[in-house]
Every structure is written in structure tokens, then in C-alpha cells.
Amino acid sequence: MTDWTEPGVFEVAPGVFRIPLPLPNDGLHTVNVYAIDDGDGVVMIDAGWALDEATDLLEVSLGTLGYDFADVRRFLVTHMHRDHYTMAVALRRRFGTHVALGLGEQPSIERVISGRAGGQVRNLRRWGAPDLAERWAALAVPMEVRASADYEAPDEWLTGATPVELSKRVLETVPTPGHTAGHVVFVDRESSLLFAGDHVLPHITPSIGFEPARPALPLGDYLDSLRLVREYPDLRLLPAHGPVTGSVHARVDELLQHHADRLDATVESVAGGTATAHETARRLGWTGRQRRFDELNLFNQVLAVGETAAHLDVLVRDGRLTASTVDGVGHYSATLA
Template sequence: MTRAGAGAWTEPGAFPIAPGIHRLPLPLRDDGLKGVNVYAIEDGDGVALIDGGWAIPEAFDVLAASLNSIGYRPADITRTFVTHAHIDHYTLAVWLRTEYGTPVAVGRGERDSLTWIAGHGPRHRLQAAQLIEAGAPHLAEFMSRDDAAADPVAECWELPDVWLGEGEVKVGQRTLRVLETPGHTQGHIVLYLGEEELMFTGDQILPHITPSIGFEAVPQQQPLVSFLDSLGRVRQLPDARLLPAHGPADGRVHARIDELVEHHRRRLEQTRSAAARLTSSTAAEVAEQLPWTRHERAFAELDPFNQTLAVTETRAHLAFLVHQGELAASADDVVLYAVP
């Protein structure tokens, strides 16, 4: 299938973006996002991928069928550029390397998290410690149980062949500009094709949802500061078509950045107000006061994994407000926030 976008954005196939560039939606397992967009760019010898997908058989089968529809096979993938080291982006790239020798490149800022996971340390140990500090020991226990059930080797957590920094990479006759955009993760990158006004934004800029902030094996100290700074840097570039990792590829980068900045401005106001009402509170207690998702669901309605994301994100907003001097934080084992 090579139609430009009939049906839902997760419908499998190879959807043309520009001559020699296709969007290949791949399925996810037990994930509310339902799918991840992998982009194939013809490079003369085969195709380079932007993002790899999740290392599950159904994703590989869809990738193979989608490539076949445009005349390629998985063995024709020359390399994979991964926007960040989350399981739904990174691990199928490692699987492809195991099967075909396909090199894997990822942002250099992912070194700490990938070294931790590839060393077979419990993937969420540092996040669990952060959740205890945030006043959510039950969620820390949930994450620890998830670690106990996981096998880093089977999940394809290995180090990449190339650590990418700011600069340019050639893909056939095209030149991709690599931009380091920490925030969603420390090593997140976006890739920009200026002449064609295309930007592959990974999870940093998504069309309909706001990406999680700072959910990674080795957490950042100020992920929201990094995220907003990254959005500001990208906003200074000429506008481009938004090619996200999740969602339809029919938006524009500048408009969506403006919406994300406004969302976080409002969220910071809500977070500060909640902290002020509670007088002295943990990040978990503040998270319980806030609405979640586009449907403004109550915290208690979220499943444990999404409660974990909610507490982590609330902690990032509280840390930002402390950084700005609008809140004060205690230095105890469980951190309390209050208006100074």
C-alpha cells in the first residue's frame, strides 16, 4: 500500500512523504499510542530508517511487508537513525543489526541511560528512587516489579554503533541536519531536511499529545528546562512539515511548538496553584490535584504506568518552578514543595 494517508495514521503500509521518503507505521504492544512511525529514506544502496520500532515479531512483519511494497527488504536497510532510546524506537533497530548487521546511530546524550540498561542494571531503579522522593512508594514498587519481569538481552538493549552529536549526515544525495533536543530524554535528536522543509521530530514534537518529560533510565535534573529550551532552538529554524513518531504527518512544526509552549505555561500555573493550595506537598500529592490527558481525567483513573508518568512530569514542573524561584523544595528523603 502506498496511498498518502487513507484511514487512521496507524494503518500499515508505506505512505509517501516526498520522492524517495516513506512513512511506515509499525504496531506497538500493550501501549496506548497504538503505533510508531518509522521513516524510510532511499539512499542509493537501499533505505535508511529514522527510528526503528519495538523489537516484537509483529512490528518486524509489518516493516518487512511495508518495505516490500516499495521494492525493498529488511536486508536493504543500510542504517538506522534513532531519535531516542525508548523501547518503541530503539530495540527493533538493534534486532535488525543482529539479523543483518545494520548499523545503529543514536544521540550521544543517551549514553548514560543506554549504558545503564545495556549493563543489565534494573532499568527503572533510578526512576523508582525518584518516585520514592516524590512521595509515591507504591509506584516505585510497581516499576521494580516491571524490572523483575524484564530481560534486557531479550528486549534488545545494546549500545549503538554511532553516538550522534550536532552536525550533518549524508543519506544518498540528501543532507540531514542533526539537532540535539534534550527534554523528552537527555539524548533526543530531531533530523531536519531544510531544502525540502521536512523535520523528523521523534517524540519531542507530537501533533496531538504532549510528550512525557524526563522518563528515562537515568533521569535529568531539569528535564522541562531542557525541553522548553530545545523547543525554542527548533522554533528559530525555518518552518517545516511535522513528521512525528506518533500521529499523522500533516502538521507544521512552528504551530505545534507554539501550542506545546502554551500548554506548559498553563500547566506551570496549574502546578504552582495546586502546590500553594496544599501548603507543603509532595510531587505525588500535587499530581493528584491535576487533570490528565486531553480528556482531563482524574489521577485516580490512570493505570499505574500512566500514574508514574504523571508523577514524573509533575516533578519536572515543580523542579522548573523551584529553578525559577517560584517554589521552594525541602532536601529530605521525600521532597516537599511550598511557596517561599
């Protein structure tokens, strides 16, 4: 089987090409962007991270299809994370390319642009991880200053189930909040394709609620969005990370079961004596290899505590746990039978 991270231009459906672009991360090394042939131009699903190496590779890749950056008619971006959005902003500054993004991303975009993206530090304190909050603050403040320069508002905010009419096909924009509040996917019914962004990934589960303006119940939103996508006809999965696969339904079922199991494990941890999101995250296993919390790097520890908090809040909503606040820190306990 071909390694999906290998560079190249891969036709995954008639007129639809997958282009893997590099990332600077230790974990995810590559993001898939998709070029859709649109007559005398091209429409891009997602854009990549605005890195010199990624920019050069995208330019070469489009060239193999007979296009250059000036031929990109628009970027349809699934969500605001840097590996999907910032290349679109950079190329718009050079070529005036139209950029569209889900409306639910507006609060987070505004916070990043204004330099008010420090919500993770406050959340970590609320989740019972003050030491982690201090370590993250030392890293995040300079990182957020750099990030603000890479962001601008899009030309178009996508709302609801917005149809996007191209010259050769119609894409349906479907809001799928969860990974971020404004995440969207694009459905091509005629070709039976789902441009899934990070909503449905074939090998990993996307992070939940890691964004400047975190909603109240990001995991609840994500599970609802999975069920929404499951109601569509079974489509071919075109993910942002991982290989193209044949069945969206099969992977959605796996993701729903994963989170059901994770919710059960979280209840067991609280019943066993953990009170805060941080304490609970330390007891749970992480990644497919069930790594211990202390084996994770700082970034992934922050993700782990945030995702644990998201599971705890869903359990409170569902009546399986109760919540209280002690000295500004959320505490959870098992519901008495």
C-alpha cells in the same frame, strides 16, 4: 481523513515514506518509522519495537518499495525508547546494519545493558510515592531484565549538529533533550522536513524524563529544545506518533503554551496545600480529558508523578516555588511575595 495508525506505505515527500508499525501498548498503538530512498538502498529514521508482528510488517512494507532488510544502509534513531530503538538492534544482529543514536542516551543505554535501570523506584520514593514505588518495583524488575536483552550500544554516537550525508540529501542532526536526555531530530532543509521523533507530536505531549538516567531538569531541557526548533524555518512535521502535519511552528507554540499553563496549575496546587510531587500529581488533571489520577493505570501514574516533579523543579529554578527535603522526600512550597 485517513487513520494514521492504519498499516501501509505512505509517500509523505518525494522519496520519503511513512511506515506505521504496531505497538503492544494500551495507549499508543502505533509508531511511525520513515524510509528514505537512498539510491540503491534505504535509510531509516527510527526502527520500531522488536516484535515479530512489527518485524514482519516492516519487511513487507520495504518489499513494496523494492527493498529488503539487507538494503537498509543505516538506522538513524531519534531516541532510545523501545518503540524506536530495539528493532534496529535486532536487525543489526542479523544483517550488520549501521545504527546511530544521540550521545546523550549513553548513560541510560549503559544502565539498561548492565541491569541498573531501577532509578524510577528511587525517584518515586523521593517524590513522596512509596506505595507506588513498591508496585512499580514488582513490575519493573522483571521488565528491565527482559529489556536488557534487547539493547546494545549503537555503532555511532551522534554529537552536536551533526550532518548526515545521504546520496540524495543531507540531514542535520539536532540534539533536542527533554523527552529523553539524548533525543535528536533530523532536519532536511532542502525538502523542508523535520523528522521529529517524539519531540514534537501533533496530538499529544511527550512524556518528560522517563528514562534510566534522568537528568536534573528534564522539563527545562525540553522547553529549551522546543525553542531551538522554533528558531528553524517552519518545516513540515513528520512525527513518530500521529499524522504528518504542515507546521512545526504552530505545534511548538501550542506545546509551549500547554506547559506554561501546566506550570501555573502546578503553582496553584502547591499554594493550595500539596507538598510533594505525588500529592500535586493527584490534584492535577491528566490527558486531554482531564482524568483523575486514580483513573490512570500504574504506568501512567508513574509518568504523571515524574512529570509533575519535572514541573516542580522548573518552578523552583524560576523562583516561583521553594524546595526542601524532609526524610528523603522533596517538599515544595509557594514563594513568599
